[in-house]
Amino acid sequence: xxxxxxxxxxxxxxxxxxxxxxxxxxxxxxxxxxxxxxxxxxxxxxxxxxxxxxxxxxxxxxxxxxxxxxxxxxxxxxxxxxxxxxxxxxxxxxxxxxxxxxxxxxxxxxxxxxxxxxxxxxxxxxxxxxxxxxxxxxxxxxxxxxxxxxxxxxxxxxxxxxxxxxxxxxxxxxxxxxxxxxxxxxxxxxxxxxxxxxxxxxxxxxxxxxxxxxxxxxxxxxxxxxxxxx
Numbered sequence: 001x002x003x004x005x006x007x008x009x010x011x012x013x014x015x016x017x018x019x020x021x022x023x024x025x026x027x028x029x030x031x032x033x034x035x036x037x038x039x040x041x042x043x044x045x046x047x048x049x050x051x052x053x054x055x056x057x058x059x060x061x062x063x064x065x066x067x068x069x070x071x072x073x074x075x076x077x078x079x080x081x082x083x084x085x086x087x088x089x090x091x092x093x094x095x096x097x098x099x100x101x102x103x104x105x106x107x108x109x110x111x112x113x114x115x116x117x118x119x120x121x122x123x124x125x126x127x128x129x130x131x132x133x134x135x136x137x138x139x140x141x142x143x144x145x146x147x148x149x150x151x152x153x154x155x156x157x158x159x160x161x162x163x164x165x166x167x168x169x170x171x172x173x174x175x176x177x178x179x180x181x182x183x184x185x186x187x188x189x190x191x192x193x194x195x196x197x198x199x200x201x202x203x204x205x206x207x208x209x210x211x212x213x214x215x216x217x218x219x220x221x222x223x224x225x226x227x228x229x230x
Contacts (some may be wrong), residue, residue, distance in 0.1 A: 004106055011103060014064045027061070029069030029191060032075050036185060039079045051080070055092045062096025063103070065147040069093065070191055073175060077182025085179045093175065094168040097150045099164055104154025132166050139170025146171075 018024065027033065032039075043050040058072050069219050073093070076085030153163055163230065181194045188194065 008107065011064065011107075011203035014060065015066070018030050018066050018068055019062070024067060027071050029074065029188065031188050032071060032078065032115065033185060035128050036078055038165040039075070046065035051084070051088065054080070055088050058089065058092035059099070062093055062147070062150075063099035069096075069146060070178060072190070073178040074182040074185070074194070076192070078185040079182075082180055085182065086176055088180055089175050090168060090172060093146075093171060094164060097146070097167050097171075098164050099161060100147065101154040103161070104151040106154075109153075109155050132162060135166045136170040139167055140173065144163065 026035075054072075054076070057229065058069070058076075060066075061072060062069050073089050076089045079085070135149075135153065138149055178194060181188055
């Protein structure tokens with residue numbers, strides 16, 4: 001109970017600070033464009049401080065499932081460049097996702113497991129058999145919101161390590177797209193401009209391929225086994 005109370009307290013404090021300070025007003029594409037030149041100048045003059053500060057804020061935003069992660073990903077490319085921006089966001093987003101998953105697991109898992117035991121038993125069985133492939137596919141498909149995946153995974157029995165490395169690998173392609181878009185900030189009018197229908201389809205197919213390939217191999221093995229038995 002103490003662990004849950006601590007998690008609730010930290011969550012409430014974090015969200016309250018976000019709302020009361022008006023931090024959400026700064027996590028918009030319009031503000032990023034207006035402050036871009038000053039942000040780049042500050043980062044060049046204070047590379048260590050700016051990188052640490054950006055990284056910490058990104059982890060906090062994603063851990064608390066606050067709005068603004070997509071804009072911050074674009075900002076990473078716009079302020080820090082493609083390579084360094086990609087590296088920071090890749091690790092910060094994964095660490096934040098792990099924290100969000102653990103918060104969900106700490107606060108909600110027992111209640112959800114009791115109330116929805118039967119359907120979650122099916123989900124947990126699927127993740128025990130194909131956990132890495134399921135999560136990888138979900139991470140690659142841009143249609144699944146980042147924060148919802150984090151919260152839902154907290155309700156399964158997936159291990160923290162498996163969640164971490166699959167998330168980092170699975171989110172890399174999408175992260176690259178948004179960070180690269182940040183390097184072309186002047187051409188972006190809204191976040192929806194970044195993901196075209198064709199790009200969404202390509203990422204979805206790439207994400208679903210490992211899972212479909214695994215299912216196909218399982219089907220072929222089963223068919224061969226039935227043929228040998230007969």
